[in-house]
Every structure is written in structure tokens, then in C-alpha cells.
Amino acid sequence: MAAATLDEILAEWKSSLGTRNFALLHQILEQLREITDPYAG
Structure with a gap:
């Protein structure tokens, strides 16, 4: 159920931002997570 909600x-x-901007947002959030939580990955 959680996976369906996340999807x-x-x-x-993605619909709101468009494919390109959604991908950029995803990249930025991944980079931020590396900085704020280096043990996550």
C-alpha cells in the first residue's frame, strides 16, 4: 500500500513539474541526502 501511495x-x-524538472528535483534531493545523511546509502 505504501508503494502505491508513493507512486x-x-x-x-512529475505531472506538475514535467519530466525534466522532476528529474532535476530528484537529483537535487539525492545530493542533499548525501550531505545531510551520509550513512543512508
Whole structure:
């Protein structure tokens, strides 16, 4: 159920931002996570 909800939320963001901007947002958030939580990965 959680995966389905996540997929729905991501689809809404992608629809709102467009494919290119959604990809950029995803990259930026990954970089931010590396900085703020270096042990996550």
C-alpha cells in the first residue's frame, strides 16, 4: 500500500513539474541526502 501511495505522489509531482524538472528535483534531493545523511546509502 505504501508503494502505491508513493507512486501516486511521484506521478503527481512529475505531472506538475514535467519530466525534466522532476528529474532535476530528484537529483537535487539525492545530493542533499548525501550531505545531510551520509550513512543512508
